[in-house]
Structure formats: C-alpha cells, structure tokens
Amino acid sequence: MNDIVQEGLRAEFTLTHTPSAADAPSVYKSTTIPYDKGPNGTAGQNESPPEEQSLEVKRFSNLPQREPVDIQFKDITYTVSVGFRKEKKEILHKVNGKFPGGQLIAIMGPSGAGKSTLLHVLSGYKKTNVNGAIYVNGRIRNLDVFRKMTCYITQDDHLQELLTVLENMRIAADFKLGANFPVQEKDGRIEDILTVLGLYEHQFTLAGRLSGGQKKRLSIALELISNPTIMFLDEPTTGLDSFSCTQVVDLLKQLAGQGRTIICTIHQPSAKLFAEFDQVYVLSLGECLYQGSTGNLVPYLQSINLPCPKYHNPADYIIELACGEHGEDKIQHMVTGMANGECMDWFGDQNKVLKLETLRQKYPLQRRTKENTILQATNQWNQLKTLIRRGIIRGKRDTTLTHLRIGVNIIVAIMLGFLFIEGGNEGSRVLDNYNLMFANLMHHSMTTMMLTVLTFPTEMAILRKEHFNRYYSLKAYYTSVTLLDIPMAVFCCFIYTVIVYFLSYQPFEAFRFGMYFTISLLVGFVAQSMGLMVGAWFNVVVFCCFIYTVIVYFLSYQPFEAFRFGMYFTISLLVGFVAQSMGLMVGAWFNVVNGTFIAPVSSIPMMMFAGFGVTLRDLPPYLKWGSYISYLRYGLEGYVGAIYGEDRATLVCEAKPYCHFKYPKRFLHEISMEGDQFWTDVYALCINILLFRILAYVLLRAKLRAVR
Numbered sequence: 001m002n003d004i005v006q007e008g009l010r011a012e013f014t015l016t017h018t019p020s021a022a023d024a025p026s027v028y029k030s031t032t033i034p035y036d037k038g039p040n041g042t043a044g045q046n047e048s049p050p051e052e053q054s055l056e057v058k059r060f061s062n063l064p065q066r067e068p069v070d071i072q073f074k075d076i077t078y079t080v081s082v083g084f085r086k087e088k089k090e091i092l093h094k095v096n097g098k099f100p101g102g103q104l105i106a107i108m109g110p111s112g113a114g115k116s117t118l119l120h121v122l123s124g125y126k127k128t129n130v131n132g133a134i135y136v137n138g139r140i141r142n143l144d145v146f147r148k149m150t151c152y153i154t155q156d157d158h159l160q161e162l163l164t165v166l167e168n169m170r171i172a173a174d175f176k177l178g179a180n181f182p183v184q185e186k187d188g189r190i191e192d193i194l195t196v197l198g199l200y201e202h203q204f205t206l207a208g209r210l211s212g213g214q215k216k217r218l219s220i221a222l223e224l225i226s227n228p229t230i231m232f233l234d235e236p237t238t239g240l241d242s243f244s245c246t247q248v249v250d251l252l253k254q255l256a257g258q259g260r261t262i263i264c265t266i267h268q269p270s271a272k273l274f275a276e277f278d279q280v281y282v283l284s285l286g287e288c289l290y291q292g293s294t295g296n297l298v299p300y301l302q303s304i305n306l307p308c309p310k311y312h313n314p315a316d317y318i319i320e321l322a323c324g325e326h327g328e329d330k331i332q333h334m335v336t337g338m339a340n341g342e343c344m345d346w347f348g349d350q351n352k353v354l355k356l357e358t359l360r361q362k363y364p365l366q367r368r369t370k371e372n373t374i375l376q377a378t379n380q381w382n383q384l385k386t387l388i389r390r391g392i393i394r395g396k397r398d399t400t401l402t403h404l405r406i407g408v409n410i411i412v413a414i415m416l417g418f419l420f421i422e423g424g425n426e427g428s429r430v431l432d433n434y435n436l437m438f439a440n441l442m443h444h445s446m447t448t449m450m451l452t453v454l455t456f457p458t459e460m461a462i463l464r465k466e467h468f469n470r471y472y473s474l475k476a477y478y479t480s481v482t483l484l485d486i487p488m489a490v491f492c493c494f495i496y497t498v499i500v501y502f503l504s505y506q507p508f509e510a511f512r513f514g515m516y517f518t519i520s521l522l523v524g525f526v527a528q529s530m531g532l533m534v535g536a537w538f539n540v541v542v543f544c545c546f547i548y549t550v551i552v553y554f555l556s557y558q559p560f561e562a563f564r565f566g567m568y569f570t571i572s573l574l575v576g577f578v579a580q581s582m583g584l585m586v587g588a589w590f591n592v593v594n595g596t597f598i599a600p601v602s603s604i605p606m607m608m609f610a611g612f613g614v615t616l617r618d619l620p621p622y623l624k625w626g627s628y629i630s631y632l633r634y635g636l637e638g639y640v641g642a643i644y645g646e647d648r649a650t651l652v653c654e655a656k657p658y659c660h661f662k663y664p665k666r667f668l669h670e671i672s673m674e675g676d677q678f679w680t681d682v683y684a685l686c687i688n689i690l691l692f693r694i695l696a697y698v699l700l701r702a703k704l705r706a707v708r
C-alpha cells in the first residue's frame with residue numbers, strides 16, 4: 001500500500017483509538033446496537049436483553065470521521081444507442097443538482113425516470129456518452145481520485161455466498177487495507193463495523209444463508225472497511241420488509257452523520273422513511289422535478305400551486321405527479337419551477353449550499369502523487385494471493401460441483417474403458433482404439449468447456465462490482481481464475497486417463513510410462529512458475545496427476561509403456577485446457593443461455609477438421625486450412641502418436657485370423673498421420689491455449705468497459 005494512504009490510515013487510527021467524547025460529533029458519540037429480529041418474529045441471536053438494549057456504544061470507533069465532500073453537477077446528459085441503426089436516445093436531459101456533504105440523499109422517481117442512470121453517471125460507473133460537468137468540492141471531478149473516496153453498492157448484493165460474514169469481511173479488508181495494515185487494527189475495524197451493523201452475532205453464518213436485510217447490511221459493511229467518503233447505493237431498500245428498510249435507512253443516516261455523503265435511489269418510501277432523508281432529488285423522464293430538503297417538499301408544491309392533499313404522503317404525491325397521474329403538463333411545470341435542478345432555494349440549510357469558488361477555497365487543492373492515482377489499495381501480488389485464498393475456501397465448500405466433476409470423469413472413463421476393453425493391445429481392434437481416442441477428445445473438450453461456460457457468467461456480476469469498487473485489477477482476477485482451476489483440472493484428467501488407458505490395454509512399457517510421468521511433472525512446474533501459491537500445492541498436484549493417469553491407462557488396457565502414457569495424458573490435459581480457454585472466452589462474452597448454444601456449436605467445425613470422419617489426406621484442398629485451426633486435430637494426432645507412433649511394436653492378433661493393422665505403421669499410413677508429430681501437436685495445443693486465454697482476457701476487458 002502506498003505510504004500516503006498508509007500514513008493517513010495510521011493517523012486515523014491514532015486519532016480514533018482513543019476518541020475523546022468531547023471531540024466526537026453527536027451521532028458518532030453514542031447510539032444503541034440495532035435490535036435484530038430473529039426468524040418467526042422471535043428475538044434474533046443478537047437480541048440484547050432489555051438492560052443491554054440501552055447500552056451505549058461508540059459507533060465506528062475504528063472508523064474515523066470524514067470531511068464532507070460536496071458534489072455538484074451541471075447540464076448532465078446521457079445518451080445510449082438503440083437498435084441496429086444505433087439511433088441515439090437521450091435518457092438524462094441536461095439535469096443539474098447539488099448534493100452537499102454529510103447528507104443522506106434520495107434520488108426518487110417513477111420506474112424508468114433515470115434514477116439508476118443518474119447514480120451510475122455520478123458514481124463514475126458510466127462514463128461514456130456522458131456530457132456535462134461534475135464538480136467535487138468545487139473542482140471538476142477527477143475520476144481516478146474520486147473513485148478512491150467512493151463505493152458503489154449494487155441493488156443485488158452479489159456477495160460471496162460460500163464464505164461466512166467474517167471471511168467476507170476479512171477478504172474485503174485484505175483487498176482494501178492491504179497486507180501491511182496491522183492485523184489487530186484490521187480486526188478491530190471489522191468487529192466495530194459488524195457490531196454497529198448488527199452482524200456481529202452472525203459472523204460465522206454463510207453469507208448465502210443471511211436474510212435479505214442482513215445481506216444488504218453485509219454489502220454496506222464490506223464497503224465501509226475502506227471508510228469511503230461518498231457511498232452510492234442502488235435501491236438499498238428494494239425487496240426488504242419495512243423493519244429491515246428502517247434498519248438500513250437508519251444505518252445510512254448514521255453514516256451520513258459521520259460526514260459521509262450517502263446517495264441512494266429509492267422507489268416509493270413510506271412517509272416515515274421519507275422523513276429520514278436530508279435531501280431528495282426527484283426525476284421524471286430524465287428531468288429534475290424537485291431538489292431540496294424533504295421538509296421543504298410540501299411548501300414547494302404549495303408555492304407552485306400543486307398543493308399536497310392533506311393526509312397524503314408527500315413522497316407518494318410527488319411520484320404521482322412525476323408519473324403524470326395529475327396531468328402531463330404538471331411535469332413540465334415542475335421542471336421549469338426547479339430550472340431542471342438549478343434552483344437551490346429549497347435546501348434545508350442554506351449555509352450548506354456553497355458556491356463552487358467558496359468550496360475551492362475551503363478545500364485547497366491536494367498534492368497529487370503517483371501512488372494516489374493507483375486505484376487498488378494493495379499490489380497485484382497481494383490481490384492475487386487474496387483471490388486465490390478466497391477461491392480455495394470456495395472450492396472446498398462447493399463440494400457438489402467438485403464431486404460432480406470428479407464423478408463424471410470416473411464414470412465416463414469406466415464406461416469408455418469397458419466399451420473399448422483390451423482395444424489398445426489388439427491388432428484387430430485398432431479402429432476401435434482410434435474411436436476411443438476421439439471419444440476422449442470429446443469428453444475432455446466438452447466437460448471443461450461447458451463447465452466454464454455455465455459457471456463463469458454468474459461470476460461476472462461479482463467481478464463487475466468488486467472491480468469497480470477497486471478490490472483488485474482484472475489482471476489479478478484473471479490470473480487467479482486460471483491458476484485456481486489447474487489442480488482440479490489435472491486431477492480430473494489424471495483419473496480419467498488412468499481408467500481409460502489401463503482398461504483399454506494401452507502399452508504397458510516403462511519408458512512410455514516414464515514419459516507420462518515427466519510430462520505430469522512438467523505440468524506441475526509450469527503451474528508453479530505461474531505463481532508461488534500453486535507451488536505450495538505442487539506435491540499434491542504431482543501425486544494427484546500420477547494417480548489419475550495410472551487408473552485410466554490401466555483400466556482401458558492402453559499400451560503399457562510409460563512414454564505413451566505420458567503422451568496420452570499430455571494430450572488429454574492440453575485439449576481440456578484449450579476447451580476451457582474457449583469456454584472462458586465464450587463465457588466472458590455471452591450469458592449462460594447464449595454460451596450454452598455457442599460453445600458446442602463452435603466445436604462442430606473443430607470436429608470436422610480433426611481428421612476423424614474424413615482423413616486429413618481426403619480433405620478437399622480448399623478446406624485443408626481447417627485442419628490447422630482445429631485443436632481437436634492436434635489432440636487426435638497426439639493420441640495416435642502416443643499409442644501407435646514411436647516405433648510401436650507389432651500388435652498382438654489373437655481375436656481374429658486376419659489382422660489388417662497388425663503393423664502400427666500401416667494404420668498410421670491409412671489415417672494419413674506420421675506418428676512422430678507429438679511435440680508439434682503439444683506446441684500447437686499450447687499456442688491454442690495461449691491464444692484463447694489472451695482473447696478471453698481481451699473480451700472480458702472489453703465487456704467490463706462496455707457496461708461503463
């Protein structure tokens with residue numbers, strides 16, 4: 001972590017560890033631990049006995065008070081392209097407004113009014129096709145600096161559901177506070193936040209098992225770790241019951257009272273909830289109908305001859321007006337009355353409505369260093385380490401998928417092994433053995449590809465949220481995804497190969513087996529060089545890899561030769577990796593439905609050009625190029641090389657009197673393969689993996705940018 005931030009945080013802790021009651025603002029000083037209702041209306045785990053409910057605690061004693069930040073925006077327009085003709089549609093129409101610091105602000109309006117769009121624009125989540133000016137403390141917003149003081153909490157929580165509340169907090173703290181931050185202070189901050197948010201008693205509960213309100217509070221808790229000055233929340237109360245809504249809004253109010261600017265979109269709050277907000281900004285069809293304090297809304301409506309009926313919730317009434325229920329002309333009347341957000345006469349405290357020049361004087365220009373433009377709080381290595389740690393915890397808990405993956409490999413391997421039993425050693429069954437190789441290719445490519453296609457898109461939402469909130473860079477995330485799967489992929493491939501190989505009686509020769517083992521070790525070394533944390537797993541990888549290959553190889557009675565086994569295994573593994581990379585690429589760009597369609601369909605040309613149905617020799621000259629781009633061709637050629645290349649001895653011919661492929665060279669000639677191309681195939685597959693991985697990364701980056 002950079003020195004400046006670190007120094008700042010240290011200073012914060014020195015200040016806050018021994019807070020003086022006299023120095024603390026009233027909200028910060030003392031409040032009551034929120035009462036948390038348990039299931040069935042009974043008292044929850046963290047229900048305090050009556051005498052404890054009045055216990056006064058320091059709120060966020062580990063989170064320092066923030067200096068308020070004032071946001072002002074002028075003539076904001078936001079345009080999107082729609083349809084095939086890319087016609088322009090303006091969603092925000094030159095809106096203006098001011099959000100003074102230290103306030104709880106609601107952006108309200110009917111569905112489709114542009115609330116989320118305005119929130120996205122102000123938070124910097126959307127930055128393309130935005131026009132107009134956004135000022136932060138009187139100066140034009142510098143997005144990189146601004147993002148370091150903000151957080152964005154999405155409507156759907158996108159939490160790590162397989163991690164407990166405490167694990168989620170610890171991981172977030174490692175991302176946001178960095179490795180050099182003292183552990184005790186980190187824990188103190190986490191404990192403080194969990195206590196105030198009423199989650200302390202649930203710290204060992206899996207996030208996926210929390211109630212809606214608790215999940216929302218956890219989302220807020222995670223972002224509070226970095227102590228942001230400005231918090232943007234997209235519909236934080238949607239889907240919550242009124243009790244949880246009040247809890248969340250009450251919490252936001254406390255946070256605003258500490259100097260934070262809290263801006264959230266909200267649909268139609270109850271009168272009680274509405275009154276909790278300091279300021280409200282009402283939109284209709286991308287224009288501002290009202291901005292000012294909640295208390296001034298009724299007088300304002302009176303002043304423009306649209307009085308709020310008695311006993312009517314003003315929040316309901318303004319939404320009715322914004323929907324055009326009282327006439328379309330009223331909308332324009334209100335937009336004009338507010339000068340589309342330029343009018344600031346209805347703010348509660350006019351002293352807070354400072355001019356841009358005044359704000360610039362009040363908040364002098366800060367010295368900018370190279371460090372404080374780096375978005376993430378911790379370096380790439382720490383990000384990667386934390387991502388790997390999180391992935392390992394998830395992997396251990398997601399046992400269904402892990403068992404399913406291992407189970408599928410074992411079952412398919414046993415089925416194929418018995419189907420082609422003894423085929424590897426019998427001259428009259430060479431063609432059967434050839435079919436088995438193709439079946440292996442299909443198995444490895446389909447299982448790995450579909451797994452990635454089906455699981456990756458669900459990760460995208462979490463990636464988007466965490467990446468925007470500066471947890472980690474895309475590079476660190478992508479590297480972790482690549483590394484985390486290696487042990488499992490190797491293990492599954494090993495089990496499968498061992499079963500198939502030995503069941504199908506492939507050559508049992510020590511040197512072929514030695515080759516196999518060398519390749520397995522090399523795979524482990526590559527994995528190790530890709531990251532030290534995988535190095536810690538190295539021995540496990542070698543062991544698992546060995547077990548897997550032995551089972552498949554011997555069960556399918558492939559040749560008992562170590563080097564052939566190595567070749568066989570290498571090809572299986574590489575084909576799996578290529579397919580996985582393709583899956584990653586498809587998954588990075590398409591959603592589950594489209595991906596499930598695209599992935600298998602894109603494999604069909606690869607199969608055509610593999611040389612299985614039509615031999616490579618018989619491919620028409622104008623389609624020859626296809627065989628060079630088909631990774632399945634390299635896979636098939638590699639398998640054939642492993643089993644029938646390398647001067648394979650004459651085959652046993654006991655099943656039938658006539659044995660056409662008694663001499664392996666004859667078979668190689670028949671299918672137009674040399675049998676000595678193994679290493680070329682390995683290089684080709686490695687290049688395929690690299691290309692698909694790079695392409696997947698580029699697509700992923702483009703997708704993250706496209707939504708912004």
Ligand SMILES: Nc1ncnc2c1ncn2[C@@H]1O[C@H](COP(=O)(O)OP(=O)(O)OP(=O)(O)O)[C@@H](O)[C@H]1O
Pocket residue numbers: 080081082089091109110111112113114115116117118
């Ligand atoms: N990328 C887009 N392409 C086309 N139209 C869009 C796009 N993004 C937003 N819109 C349109 O802009 C309008 C405002 O959308 P926005 O999501 O900001 O509304 P909202 O007020 O947040 O609504 P809700 O409360 O229902 O979420 C809607 O009519 C929406 O259909």
